[in-house]
Amino acid sequence: MSKPFQGLTFCCTGIQSSQRHEVADKIVALGGTHYTDLMSSVTYLVVGSRNTEKYRYSVRYRHDVTFLSVSTILDAHARWTAGDDVSAALLRVQLPLFSSFVVCVARVDRPSSEEVSRLFGERFRTPPRDAIPPHALKDAFSAQDIVSVLAHHGAKVSSTLTPACNVIVGTDAAGRRFTMAQQWGIPAVHPLWIYDSCLRGAALDLDDYRVSTSGTNLYNNASFVWKKLYALRVQRAAQTAPDDEPQRIDKTALKKSSHIWSSIMDRTRSHTARLVRDSTWDDASEDEEETPVLLNSSKTKAGTSSSATIKEAATSTLFLGLKFLAVGFSIPQQKVLQRVVDSHQGEIAEGADDETITHILLLVRNGPQANLMLSMLPSAMKRRINSKEVAVVTDWFIERSIFYNRICLDSWCKPLQGLVPSATRYKVCISGFTGVELLHIEKLIGYLNLEFCDVLNANRDLLIININLFKPAFIKNSPKLFEYKHKDILHCPVYQNGDDSKSVSMISAKNKISAAKKWGIPIVSVAYLWEMIERSTNKANLQVPDILDLSWCIFAPQTMARPTTLLDYVRKMSNNFSTQTPSEGTEDVQVQLPSPRKAKNKLKYGRLAGGGESLTEKLKNAREDNEDTLQKGPDDTHDSDDMPTQVGYENQDSLHDKQELMRKLEGPERATKRRRKVT
Incomplete structure (x- = not known):
């Protein structure tokens, strides 16, 4: 008995380990090949749960993968071991579209005609007639049709929201059901999720159809295989067409297939040594069309050249x-x-x-x-x-x-493990690069979350130049620029057009360097960009090295007029960063507090006796001493032998002022006592 799965390749996802081994053994017993990883040769994916990377990837990028349930494999093996005839046609019984989904259909309102036109302006939502699968949703905004289609494709439908629901469908995110769904963690999706899933033949990722209140979401990022998928269906429809209308169907299928496949295969041209943009490793855009080849006499020369290139x-x-x-x-x-x-x-x-x-x-x-x-x-x-x-x-x-x-x-x-994004999006210009290095440096700047700028102006933060453009001068004046540890990074070719000193690249680079110095923009070699990547290995964000290192620094301003430049960021990253070399012996000096003792060279003056007394107390004590002296009589007084050094003049006003001062200092009681004594 022949094995029904001979030559077929399978892969499992979302299945428990024990059951996965059982399914794999049955696939091998039926003649198939089972892969643990989702290889490019896999054409059947056995799905236990849709919440896996393999399923999401296949729905988004693999038009040639058929989704099966575990029961399909087990049933096929049971029939085959029982002696029944099992053909590969059994594998056409795909995984039910919405199986294991418990869907709550909430309020579905028909949007305005402008929004409907915008949503269905996406080409994949209007496929050819032969590419439309059976039992697809005809009206995306009819609640009755939605319920009918969901039930037909294996979903459990409910008009009330319960914690058992795993998705809620509606056009408006307002309302009590949507509020409760948000609290319970139930995703709320647009009805286009059902419509597009029917066209795809598999349940698309819910995250791509979350209800948006902005009104600008086209819900068009769930899958990128529409063109190839529709072409395959049209081709199969042409092969299985009834015999009574062969000409009409063949003609229609040929027209559709020719248009679609010409668009798909528009990149099957010769790959010569040329610059390749970011879309090098991407599939052809849906809007691209093959340019027809005109075999005219005027094109003979170009055609000959193209043929030679292809050969x-x-x-x-x-x-x-x-x-x-x-x-x-x-x-x-x-x-x-x-x-x-x-x-x-x-x-x-x-x-x-x-x-x-x-x-x-x-x-x-x-x-x-x-x-x-x-x-x-x-x-x-x-x-x-x-x-x-x-x-x-x-x-x-x-x-x-x-x-x-x-x-x-x-x-x-080599793999660049330090290719991590910068926390700040600095603006970077380059000059003097050509060829594939020009392309790759531009890509590196984008991968590092820096902004690549074609034009240099005062708002830029960094200028990277090709040092080979001025190699003789740099070798003489800045030889360390060519001593970077990864020397092959510095070997960037230079675009030459006649005399080097008069080339367009040389003149442009000189003008940019002059402008950068005028505007205070740092100028470095490509080694600085590479050092960023190397130091950022195993880091969360891009690490910026010291820009003043002579291994890459060509010019760095000492003072920065703008506080948000790359140099300021480097200063923040390093506490000991400085734009000038510190002089020898320079150290951080702490603030010295003054000593409580008197300086030796300070002039000495006489001080009042009595220690730490206030001026008022000292004057009072002096007055009391004077009164005591007057009471003791002439025995306690003596004339000073010292000659006066100054002559004083005293009048009534000055005496009055002195008396007022003494009265205020002594207080009213003291003043009365003094007047009594004098009397």
Whole structure:
């Protein structure tokens, strides 16, 4: 008896470990191949729970994956062991669209005609007739149709909200049910979640359809496989068309398929050594269309040149003998990578257990997760990586090798684990770079959450220049610029156009340097950018090194007019940062408090007797002593032999003033006593 799953590949997700082993054994017994990881060759995903990364990824990016329930595999195995004829057609019984969902249908209001036109202006919501699956939702804003479709596809529908519900559907987030749903942690989604899920053939991620009150959400980010999915359905509809109308259906299918597939395959061109933008590893946009080739006499020369380029690319042996294992690439990115590597005689491995793999290929932006991704590889592969049998590179290895037409294993191609975002979005300009370095530096600035600016003005925070543009002068005046530890980073080519001193690149760089000095903008080499990345390894945010280090500093202003520049940020990062070299012997001096003792060189004056008495007390005591002296008589008085040194003049006014002063100091009782004694 033939095995019904012969040649089919499966993967499980959201299933308990014990049951997963049982399902895997039954798949193998039925002739299928079971993978623990979701490989690109997997076409059937056995789903136990939708709340997994494998399911979300497949719904979003894999149009060729069919979703099955565990019961489908168990039923097929039971029939086969009982001797029944089990065909692969059984696998067309897919996972019920909304199984395990308990849905509360709340208030569904029909929006305005303008909003309906805007929502259904998305092309994927108006597929070809042959691409519409059966039992799809016809009216997205009819509560009755919504309830009917949900029930047909396996959901339990309720008009009342209970804690048992796991989703609530409605157009307005206001109301008691939505308030309670928020308290219970039940997601509230737009009715388009049901409409789009029916078109997709699988329940889409709820987070992409959360009810928005802004009115600008188009709910169009749940899946990116609509074009390929519809093309596949149209193709199947054409193959299964009835015989009585072959011409009409074939014609319609050909028209739809031709249009869609031409748009899908519009990137299957030759990959020559050219600059590739950020969309290099992305799939073709839905709005792109193939430009028709006009075979006119005027185009003969261009066509000949293009044919020669294609022939040259097809015969390239740049990657001959190399086999890459792509880790972390999406399905569209893998397809683009496959075409590029194939055009240069390289190979792409289908699994990590391939012993002929020579390179592990990661995405540059996944540098901080490189160790985590590599730890998920089989033990044999990790041993080969540790023993240097297998090199770990990024997608920039492919780009740089093609650009320079040689294998590049420099620092640009290694995983950048310090590629973390900056806490502050500084504005950065560059000058003097060309070729693939220009592209990669621009990407690095974006990955670090810095703002790349094409134009230099006074509001910029940093200028990075290619020091090779002024290499003779820098070697003479600033040789440390070329002594950075990663010297291959500094080997950036220079665009030359005639005389070096008169080239456009040279003149532009000189003008930018002059302007940067005038505006107080720091000027550094690309080594400063690389040092940021290296110091930020295993850090949460970007670490900014000392900008005054001569290994990368070309110019740094001593005083900053603007308080929000990169230099200020460096000062905050380092407590001992200074823009000038401290002089020898300079130390932090604490504030010295004055000594309570008198200084030696202070002039000495006579002091009043009596110790620590107030002036009032001293005057009172002096007056009492004087009165006692007067009472004792002439025996207690003596004339001073000292000659007066000054002559005083006394009048009635001065005597009166003295008496008033004494009266105030003595008080009324003392003054009365004194007057009595005098009398």
